Amino acid sequence: MKASLSTPRKRIEGLGSAKHGAGVWKAERFTSLLLVPLILWALWQAPQLMTHKHEIALLWLRDPVNLVLGGTLLTISLWHMEMGLRVIIEDYVHGMAGATLVLLNTLFCWGLGLAAAAAVLSAVFGVGIGA
């Protein structure tokens, strides 16, 4: 038997989950519930955005209702999909490769959120590069 400096209790705790399972479980349900009406709204709005006219797309974005609902939809979606893909990675990819993919997944979702925020700041509020 290999000697270990940690107490049996510490060892058992280290073997378990990361101890925030209930919080993630609740966040999954919370985001799911919010996404039900938001995704229906998005499907209803989508055809308007398949426009060839740049001004129409800008007008849509500058509408406060669209901005608030669209912003909420994107934020909740990014949160939801980060948790969702993480579950899939954790199920099928183990070890260092899995940990790397989990990290990339989180960074990618944050990147998408920041890119969207920068785009909205520029197109709607005239702030930032290219505004």
Place this chain on the structure above:
Amino acid sequence: MSKEKAAPSVDPHSGRRLPDMPLSPHLQIWRWHVTMAGSILHRASGVGLYAGAALIVAWLVCVAAGPECYAFCVSLLSSPLGMLIWAALSAGAFYHLFSGVRHLVWDLGYGLEPRRASALTSWSIVLAVLATAAFWIWLFSTGKVTL
């Protein structure tokens, strides 16, 4: 049952060999059933929608980048391949939506008996097909989308 012997599992902390334990059965061992198909479809549609979200953000960045960039972006998105991608994304969105509601029903403790769980899953697939068809009929019949 598979007679193959799995590699011995090792405790990552102490490096000790763990006793041989039954492994969770994977795809090739399970008999195909509808709740399994529903689960795979839920994950597949989720991954598809993940890519779809990236596409929406790309569209947003193109709006901000100005009319020329926007025109190029829209010409790609309204090409035949683009339309195919939107069709797949709308189908994925409807399936993930109905399948997700099915999960919320299960979370409340209803419909967990095998027969009801299967019925809920079959319904989520049928509703997704019908909703996608209705959505595209609406888009074409009102002239919102033209080929």
